[in-house]
Amino acid sequence: MAPPSDAFAVSWETVPWERDATLPASRRQRLAARGPYAAAIPARIRDTASDIAPDLAAEAEDAIREIARFDAELTARAGGAGDEIAPLASVLLRTESASSSQIEGVTAGARALALAGISQPTGRNAELVAQNVAAMTRAIALSDEMAEGAILQAHAALMAGERHASPGQFRTEQVWIGGGPSPHTAEFVPPRAERIPGAMADLMAFTRRADIPLLTHAAIAHAQFETIHPFADGNGRVGRALVHAMLRRAGATTRMTVPVSAGLLADTRGYTAALMDFRRGDVEPIVRAFVNAAFRGAANGRVLAEELARIRAGWEERLPSRRGSAARRLLDVLVRQPALTTPLVVGELGVASSAAQRAIAQLTNAGIIEPRSANARRNRVWLAPEVLDALDAFAARAGRRDPLAPR
Structure with a gap:
């Protein structure tokens, strides 16, 4: 294992805090929410080199080959080109969007998602997953750009109708992850809103590099995006869409969406812990999380493709x-x-x-x-x-x- 590097670790700054006295809070929370708090300053990574252990680097390359093989196999199975591959490609995109949403606690069954797909009345969760499909589609379509504008468009599609999230706009207020009504006891406090434009410009420059092994590149970019936390809501889903955009831009995928989020779902605690490790400068856990997710997701996706092919063949036999x-x-x-x-x-x-x-x-x-x-x-x-x-x-x-x- 390579030692943690300060190159990716966040630093911290002290920020004044004024508590909103109208918000309910326990005595402990009120006592804790006094005085300034510490907010992260993301590292600038535009030109930073990644250094991971050789064995993990080899596994990451194996995972990219697995992703490319999955894409090629399923494209060939579905007909190879044109409209013939559309059904399977659409199914994989929708399942990946559903899994990415589920990581954030937004769950909906297949029946609800199918009904949402034809604008039938259904639960709000199914509508949010449908919007995540649109967001991921937008991000992949704009993968050649790899610019802040593409990220904003994906967020606008994801959070359409959600005023609290300011769809398509970077946040303008401080947010924090966990810990109650103030940032003092939060698990992590992302950077002040004023730092977001510069941090995102630096990140997008990093995503356009071609000198870093692909899965390591995508995992670091994703972790840095989650560290910046540029939106009021929807960061995780947009951040995972960014991974797929990078895979498509580099040519690892051409038509199919590998269910990476479905692989991450198997160990969400490990995934969350890996993001925290990254903020301390340890890159390897998030790379390993994506390595494991790629293999799990590809295996699960193959089972789904085989099951759908069996169903489709049975229909052919039954239809006169x-x-x-x-x-x-x-x-x-x-x-x-x-x-x-x-x-x-x-x-x-x-x-x-x-x-x-x-x-x-x-x-x-x-x-x-x-x-x-x-x-x-x-x-x-x-x-x-x-x-x-x-x-x-x-x-x-x-x-x-x-x-x-x-x-």
Whole structure:
């Protein structure tokens, strides 16, 4: 193990504090919240060299090869190019967004997420995950830029409608992580808002470097982003989207989203501890967290892809309609979006409402989809239960240290 380096460690500054007397607090909290507090000053890392132990560096390179292999295998399995890969690519993006949200305590089942995907009424958590899909899509699409503007756009997509989070804007007030109503007893106090523009410019310059092994590069960038904590809310989700943008920019992934957050879910305490270690100058724990997450996530993602392929093949056998029919064309839509309405089918397939209704009836008769409610007559929704079960099973595996172990 390489010794911790001061090059990445935060330093501290003393900041005056005025307690808001209108906020409720215990006597202990009031006594603690007196006088100045210490806020972090992130290290400038634009030109900093990373130095990790050779064995960990080798594992990190193995993990990048695994990520690239996962991307290549699943792209080939899904058809290799164009619209044929869209269903699986969309599923992986959505599952990664859901896992990243779950790390922050925002959880939603596959059924709720599918309904949110077609703008059906559902819980707020499902809506937030859907917005995280948009944020991750935005970050990956802007990966060539690697500039503050791309990060702000991703945050705007993630926190749309959340006024408290100032979507698409860096925070203007002090925040802290844990510890109650003041920063004095917090687990970590990020930098003052005035330091954010300079710290983010330094970080984005760091992300554009090409002289650092990729997974080490992405892990350090992520940890530095979380240390800066540039937003009032949504930092973790945007920070993990940054990792995927860096993987895409470097060519490790081309079409698929490797479920790295699903791998991190297996040990969220270790992940959080690794971020704290980074702030003390120890880079290796966060690199190791991403190494382990890459292998876990790829393994879990392969199981999901195999399960969806099995489901899709079973549908082909059960559906009597001819190849190229609206009903068969709808199968790929179902893998990507396992909740349907007639207007959605009309839009996806470019067919008349009557043809969409016939396709839905054929899939229903084949036992591929079922109505959400047997009593509904208007605005009906149909669900693909096999796909929903596979997605829920993926999420359940993500919460285990060994994603392939029996439950």
